[in-house]
Amino acid sequence: MFGKRNGLFFDGKITLEQGDPEFIELFSRFAYDEVVNEPGAQHPDLDDATRSMAILATLIGCQGVDAYEMMLPVALETGVTPVQVKEVVYQA
Structure with a gap:
């Protein structure tokens, strides 16, 4: 399907x-x-990992489950650690 x-x-x-x-x-x-x-x-003060964490948090806030699923591997590639991902989820 x-x-x-x-x-x-x-x-x-x-x-x-x-x-x-x-x-x-x-x-x-x-x-x-x-x-x-x-x-x-x-902006040079906003690195890719920080931007990725902000995007993940926003996607949680707007219930963008499908987009979150697509963004998570990208975030990990930009340097976000699994511990940071969990913290974003906990804070959201």
């Missing part, structure tokens, strides 16, 4: 990209251009 084949989900439904390409374009421009290129977004 999971996965895609020929742009369709296995249940025969079209993907969001096919169904609403305008939304995908808007979202992609926002998330991968405007947010990361916002003045101050790449």
Whole structure:
């Protein structure tokens, strides 16, 4: 049931990209251009590990379970330790 084949989900439904390409374009421009290129977004005092912990905490706060699952390995790669991940969860 999971996965895609020929742009369709296995249940025969079209993907969001096919169904609403305008939304995908808007979202992609926002998330991968405007947010990361916002003045101050790449502040030198905010390292990748600290930024990752802030993102993890935010995802917990907004109940973004799927996004958290995708972000966790990225956070670990940026230098966040498993102990720090647990602390973020505890504090959230």
